[in-house]
Amino acid sequence: MIKVDNVSKKYGSFTALHSIDLEIGNGEFIAVLGPSGCGKTTLLKLLAGFMGPTEGTISMDDTVLASTKRVLPPEKRNIGMVFQSFALWPHMTVAEHVKLPLSYHPNKVKEGKKEMQERINEVLKLVGLAALAERFPSELSGGQKQRVALARAIAPLPNLLLMDEPLSALDVELRMEMRKEIQKLHRETKASIVFVTHDQGEALAIADKIVVMNQGRIEQIAPPEVLYTRPETEFVATFVGKCNLVKGQWRDDQFVPTIVSNTIWPDLGVADSFKESGIYPVRPEQFQLMPAQSEGLQGIISFVQYQGHEIHYTVEVDEETWTIHESVFAPRFHTGDFVGISLKNAPVQKGALISS
Known part of the structure; x- marks a missing residue:
């Protein structure tokens, strides 16, 4: 269970987040939806540990990850991260991308090389890249690069997987295909997922629950069908469909x-x-x-x-x-x-x- 309790974030005189309260259950798929500048990426950065809150606390399983006094750095949190730009290293093969977090993540595999190789093979098979293990990013298509980013994030079995508009760089047909892949990975890994997007169709299609944000505040939190059929504010009604x-x-x-x-x-x-x-x-x-x-x-x-x-x-x-x-x-x-x-x-x- 991840709990965001009364969290605010200010940049000088500008308030990016206003008193955010949010609970993410174990294995839950949450989409954070809103227009540009609404605070959704700021919330993701706080969950990742890239910065700390101005007010409030963030905790995971009763362990405080961030407060106004202390912020646990990203490398010490049991999280995986998928970026909008893929963020792959050009000099590393597909297999090496998966191997890296297994060596340094808090959930790293403690067994020998054989067990680590088995995990690498298992992850590459899961994302459909087993045959491309020795290729470099320059030899991959956009969809294949996104699969590498997903594989790297899920390899160490994180409790929380953070995705920052991971499909926005792909064309329409590929986005539809990758939605299915992400849903499949969610079922297989059973990790909690926070998926940031500005695409309301994407959020409705893949999430268990949607958090709609506007101007640094949460407008409504609800399952997709409830959000669509029973919006609580004018903003939710007009932004979601x-x-x-x-x-x-x-x-x-x-x-x-x-x-x-x-x-x-x-x-x-x-x-x-x-x-x-x-x-x-x-x-x-x-x-x-x-x-x-x-x-x-x-x-x-x-x-x-x-x-x-x-x-x-x-x-x-x-x-x-x-x-x-x-x-x-x-x-x-x-x-x-x-x-x-x-x-x-x-x-x-x-x-x-x-x-x-």
Whole structure:
């Protein structure tokens, strides 16, 4: 168990992290998600031991790793690290990259050369590089280099594996393949993983739990499905996937959009912060389009994008612009069409105006 307790980090007058609290369970895969400058890399550096906190403590299994008075250096922590730039040594072979941490890591193999070679072979086989053991980095592709970086990090069996945007230097198809590889390594090694990324699709795809950060603070911590379907703040709703923030009034767990007063939406799990702001968050796929009717929500299609399995519509509704995703098997609409809009999975309730 890794525990981050009330940790803040300041650089002069600038506060990069504000009172961060986080627990990482044994074998848990955590993605830290947020825009550039939100503090996610600072948090990773604190976990790695590259610097100490201005306030608070970081502990692993009841042992304090960092406080305002003392910071245990990286080489004395039971961690592995995978960098965005791979950080491979050009003069060392693939096998030598794996051998190095086995010699110097706190979890280093204490047996003889035979046992160490067996571990090297085991790790290279795990990441699919057994046939490339004697090659140098200059002879490897981008994906192979990333596998070397992963192999080096997991070789000494660390309790915590830190990854700083490890897939950002790869092309789209290779990123998809490496996501599977990282998930496989997680199952095999059973290490706790902290995976820093700004790619919300990546975080949703591979993590057990996602930490969403913004301006040095944690906005929400939740499993991917909960984070997507029940965001707690406007930032989470709009940063993790697309979201339409519909304005209106909340009364007795019912919502009336400002745009049209004869339509009522029920509470489908909307967070209190949205209710206090008079907002109903709606994901693009939660809306349904239909031919224009004489009452209810109306809009006009301003833009259409074909996406293979979906059609993405931009719809002008009064003075607002909404994004709506429909299946390719649903009725098709075109730019300039007038359409009716309803909320899926919500009973149709009309005519019950909520007064202010």
